[in-house]
Amino acid sequence: MIDMFFHNFKYILKTLFKNKMLIFWTFAFPIILGTLFHLAFSNIANNEKLDIIDIAIVKDEEFNKNIFFKMAFKELSDKKNEERLFHTQYVDEEKAKKLLEDGEIIGYLKLEGETPKITIISNGIDETVFKYVTEQVLQMSQTGIFEIEDINIKNISNKNLDYTMIEFYTLIAMAALYGGIFSIWVMNQIMPDLSAKGKRIAISPIKKGTIVLSSFLASYIVQLIGMALLFAYTILVIQVDYGVYSKLVVLLAAVGSLAGLSIGLAIGVLMKVSENSKTGILIGITMIGCYLAGMMGISMKNIVDKGAPIVNKVNPAAMITDGFYSLYYYETLDRYWFDVISLCIFSGVLILISFRNLRRKKYDSI
Amino acid sequence: MENVIEVRNLVKKYKEIIAVDNLSFSVREGEILGLLGPNGSGKSTTINCILSLLKFQGGNIKIFGKEMTPNSYELKSKIGVVFQDVSIFDELTVYENIDYFCGLYVKNKETRKKYIEDALKLVGLEDFQKFYPKKLSGGLLRRLNIACGIAHKPKLIFLDEPTVAVDPQSRNNILDGIKQLRDMGATVVYTTHYMEEVEILCDRVIILDKGKIIAEGTTDELKQRASIEEKVTVEVNNLDVRELPKIKDLMNVLEVSYEDNLLLVTYKDGKNNLVNMITYLKSKGIDYQKIYSERPTLNDVFLELTGKELRD
Numbered sequence: 001m002i003d004m005f006f007h008n009f010k011y012i013l014k015t016l017f018k019n020k021m022l023i024f025w026t027f028a029f030p031i032i033l034g035t036l037f038h039l040a041f042s043n044i045a046n047n048e049k050l051d052i053i054d055i056a057i058v059k060d061e062e063f064n065k066n067i068f069f070k071m072a073f074k075e076l077s078d079k080k081n082e083e084r085l086f087h088t089q090y091v092d093e094e095k096a097k098k099l100l101e102d103g104e105i106i107g108y109l110k111l112e113g114e115t116p117k118i119t120i121i122s123n124g125i126d127e128t129v130f131k132y133v134t135e136q137v138l139q140m141s142q143t144g145i146f147e148i149e150d151i152n153i154k155n156i157s158n159k160n161l162d163y164t165m166i167e168f169y170t171l172i173a174m175a176a177l178y179g180g181i182f183s184i185w186v187m188n189q190i191m192p193d194l195s196a197k198g199k200r201i202a203i204s205p206i207k208k209g210t211i212v213l214s215s216f217l218a219s220y221i222v223q224l225i226g227m228a229l230l231f232a233y234t235i236l237v238i239q240v241d242y243g244v245y246s247k248l249v250v251l252l253a254a255v256g257s258l259a260g261l262s263i264g265l266a267i268g269v270l271m272k273v274s275e276n277s278k279t280g281i282l283i284g285i286t287m288i289g290c291y292l293a294g295m296m297g298i299s300m301k302n303i304v305d306k307g308a309p310i311v312n313k314v315n316p317a318a319m320i321t322d323g324f325y326s327l328y329y330y331e332t333l334d335r336y337w338f339d340v341i342s343l344c345i346f347s348g349v350l351i352l353i354s355f356r357n358l359r360r361k362k363y364d365s366i
Numbered sequence: 367m368e369n370v371i372e373v374r375n376l377v378k379k380y381k382e383i384i385a386v387d388n389l390s391f392s393v394r395e396g397e398i399l400g401l402l403g404p405n406g407s408g409k410s411t412t413i414n415c416i417l418s419l420l421k422f423q424g425g426n427i428k429i430f431g432k433e434m435t436p437n438s439y440e441l442k443s444k445i446g447v448v449f450q451d452v453s454i455f456d457e458l459t460v461y462e463n464i465d466y467f468c469g470l471y472v473k474n475k476e477t478r479k480k481y482i483e484d485a486l487k488l489v490g491l492e493d494f495q496k497f498y499p500k501k502l503s504g505g506l507l508r509r510l511n512i513a514c515g516i517a518h519k520p521k522l523i524f525l526d527e528p529t530v531a532v533d534p535q536s537r538n539n540i541l542d543g544i545k546q547l548r549d550m551g552a553t554v555v556y557t558t559h560y561m562e563e564v565e566i567l568c569d570r571v572i573i574l575d576k577g578k579i580i581a582e583g584t585t586d587e588l589k590q591r592a593s594i595e596e597k598v599t600v601e602v603n604n605l606d607v608r609e610l611p612k613i614k615d616l617m618n619v620l621e622v623s624y625e626d627n628l629l630l631v632t633y634k635d636g637k638n639n640l641v642n643m644i645t646y647l648k649s650k651g652i653d654y655q656k657i658y659s660e661r662p663t664l665n666d667v668f669l670e671l672t673g674k675e676l677r678d
Contacts, residue, residue, distance in 0.1 A: 007469040011458065018457035189455070192419055196453030200515065203417050203447050204470035205439040361436035362421045365380055366414060 004206045005214045012186060012218040022181055025283075027226045030175035031233050037167045038238045052087045053126045056099050056108035059090040063111050068141040073109075076133065085133065109134060114141070135302060165328075166321075168240055170295035172249075173320035175230050176256030177286040179223035180264025181279055186215045187268030188275045191358075193366045194268075212358055216261065223257045245327040248336060255343045256320040260286075262350035263316065269354040289317035319343050368395050370430060370522055370553045371416060377424035378411055378577075385411045386422070387577040393555055398548050400568030401557040402664065404674075408577035409557040410450060413524050416555075417447065429522065443471055446520030446552075450527045452511045454499055460486075460510055461495040464517045471518035485517035488543045505536025512540060516547060523547060525556045529563060541567055561664040573668060580671045585664065592662045592670055593634055594620055598643050600629040601656040609650065616646060 016022060057063060057073060064070070075081065077088040089099065096108035100121060107120035107130050116134050120127045188194045190211050192202035201211060231250065234240040242249045263285065267278050292315055294301030301321065304312050312318035323339035371393040378386035386408045393399045401409045414420040416427050418436045427434050429441050454463045464482045472478045486492045489509035499507060512528055525544065529537045544567060548554055558564060564571050565585050573581040573588070581588055595618075605624055613629075614622045618636035622629070633639045640659040647654055669675060 003473045004470065007466075011455075011462070011466045011469075014462070015455050015457040196449045196451035197455070199414075199419060199449055200447060200453045200467060201470065202419060202436075203442055203445060204467070205443040206470050207439070362418060364421055366419055 001207065001210055005210050008206070008211055009214040009218050012189075012215045013221065015189075016182060016186070016218060016222045019185065022185055023226075025181050025279075026175070026178050026223065027229055030171055030178065030226075030230050033174075034168065034171050034230065034234055034238060037171065041167060051126075053085060053130060054087050054089075054105045055130055056089045056091050056096040056105045058093045058096050058108060058110040060092070060110075062113065066111055066114065066141075069109075069111060069116065069137060072137040072140075085129070106130060114138075165240070166294065166325075168234060169321045169324035170290050170293055170317065172227075172230065172253050172324070173256060173293060173317040174286055174290045174295065175227060176223075176253055176320060177260035177263065177289065177317060178283070179219070179226070179257045179260035180262075180267065180282045180286070182219035182223055183216060183261045183264030184268040184275065184278045184282060186219050187265060188278075190215055191269070193363045194275075199366065208358065208361075212355075216265065219261055219264075220258065223261060224254060227253050227257055243328070248327055248333070249324065252320060252323045252336070252340060252343075255340050255347075256316065259316040259319075259343045259347045259350075262347040262354075265354045266350040269357050286317065289315045290321075293318040293321040313342075314346070316343060316346055319346070368431075369393065370395050371555070372428040373412070373416065373425065374427075375425040376412065376415060376422060376427065378408075378415055378420060378422040385577050386415065389425070389574075389577065389579060391572055391579065391582065393553060394570075395553055396548065396551065397569040398544065398554040398556055398567055400564040400571040401555065401574060402559065402561060402564050402571055402668075403557075403574035404559055407574040409574055410526050411577075412574075413447075413526055413555065413557065417445070417524070443518075444521045446516045446518060446523045448512050448515035448523070448525045448528045450530060452507050454507070454510055454514055456499050459496050459498055460491055460502070460513075463499070463510060464513050467514040468517040471520075481517050481519060484519075485513040488516070488546060489513045490539050490543075503533070503536075504531055505533045505539075508532050509536060509540060509543075512543065516552075519550075519552075521552060523552050523554045525554065527558055528556075529558070529560065537563075561668075564664060571664070573664070573671070575668075575672050581667060588664060588667050589662050592667045594632040594662045594666060594670075595635050596633040596639050597660045597662065597666075598631045598633070598640055599656075599658055599660070600631070600643065600647065600654050601627060602629050602647075602652060602654040603627050605629060605652065609652070613646070616642065 073086065073088055076084065077086045078084055089096075089105065091099065091108075093110060096105070096110070096119075099105045100108060100119065106122075106126045107118055109130075110117045110119070116138055118131055118134055120130070189197050190201050192198040202208070231242075231253070235242070264282055267282055271278055271281065273281075292300060292304050292311060295317075301312065301318065304318070312322070319339045319342050323336050323343075326335035326339065327333075369392040373392070374390050376386050376389040377384070389408070389412060401412065403409050411420065415422045416429070416434065418427075418434050418438070429438075430444065432438065432441055434441055455466065458466060461482065464485055465478065468478050468481055468485070472481060483492075486495060489512050491506065491509055491513060494502065494506060494510075499510065502510065508528060508530075512525070515525075516523055529540055532540065541563060544554060544556065556564075556568060568585070570584055571582070571588060572579055581591060583591075605627075607624060610622050610624060613619060613631060618633045618639060620632045620634040622631050624630075631639075631643065640657070644657060647657075665675060
């Protein structure tokens, strides 16, 4: 059976590498998207090139009470600070609205209790930076990681305000989950109820388990090579710095890829629709998952985490991005390992469900 | 000769629809058995049940004297199948495709190499080994499909309509190849709705309709079951239809029809029917362009048994 295992493994590996459509979506598309992110957000990544952003803060009793926000925005708007981000006007709410309507500011902040409420009238890079920084200040105030004197532009810009890093985390999550396209394709080739090739394989004297396992392993290898290329591209060409935790980033990407393949396996085995429809479903699930995990803006992840925490608990894209965030936000690796284990459990459950269905030997119709 | 396949009282339903209705037949070692029937008659379903791919509601199936199950790996190693749909990898060359499927049966690489060469020769694809399927014509693809199914030299081969949409040259090549397989000792089950292929190829024929066997035997035996013995066709323009009853009254004539300038006369028996017809036409001063005689075909048998054409 070992011979058969490697025979099938070799040829599935070959077919996967030669399938241009699969390679485009899993290898090329994330790299293209990464390049676009790099071009679009390089201004933000490089703080020196950032323009000073005009904002307003509603100066009322709530704001005056919140020393954290007061100090943070004072520091971020300090003219003496070479890395200053904002030009801030402290006004009442009516005035803030008028400034916004007149286009003199891009948005204003009002504290409701301890929760910051941001009002903007359009979505652009400046608005995103404003929202992002506000959320960072809020997180710091909630976790109490930093003392008030620690809130300065250096902390925010060097450790937390690398906007492109966030995009790259979700990009890696997306690329990992796109690996499911491989397992969908492979299942379609080897299952007798899905293709004529599958029928031919099913009537051969090779055990189904051998075929499925060797094909799944081949898909995983190709997916890992795709992820390695993505990492190489982001490190060497875009010059993304994954920092001291690069090995843990790779591990998380590998576990995320397993989750992607498991989703593809489950879709491939359980759904009785065409291969194209299955691929569409996988891409849809991945994109929605990445959106909820913060691909189009970190605020969405926070909204989901607060409003419907269960969603991101079962959202593999959120598990992956959360694992990445935790490497940079938290002092310990507990949350990172929690995310890794959650992804392993998620994958295991899907693989078990799929294999339970794969055990079927005969079909009602093919 | 031993029976290679024994099917007894096979029943297969798709919900309320009976696809195979209490089917029983056997296939003898070394023969080419033709399963002939129109689309939807149950040919492919029967094969899929025999191969243990499909669940069935009744009956039992034995191959080489043993019950066929999905785990009958020893039996499976003796079987080769060519499905109706071309089942190959577009990403692999002709050689690689054959090697992949042959490799599921034959471990030894040297043996496999020899088998692949034999298969390529059998289907006439020696010059296309390095071609990718997209570069092959429909006929060549069908040949590759066959090579993938038989390269491991199976003792029992199922060919499910392997010549659908194939050019005449490829069809002849395929049919010659199948005869060679039989001559090399394989037993072949061949499904088709092309009666000409069955007549050329098959030692024995089972005619299926609506999941039931409606006739079984050699082609000659089946033709003898038809009430017509001979068909005479005359190409004649503007025949006066009042002649038709008179022609029907001629000796041995069973049926007469005239459509699209073709006069078709069927005879139940007798000799010299063609000569008699020519004599009659001359006596009546009827000019004709062509006249020819045919023996009844399997389609005539099918028509007589079911009231419809095979390709309906």
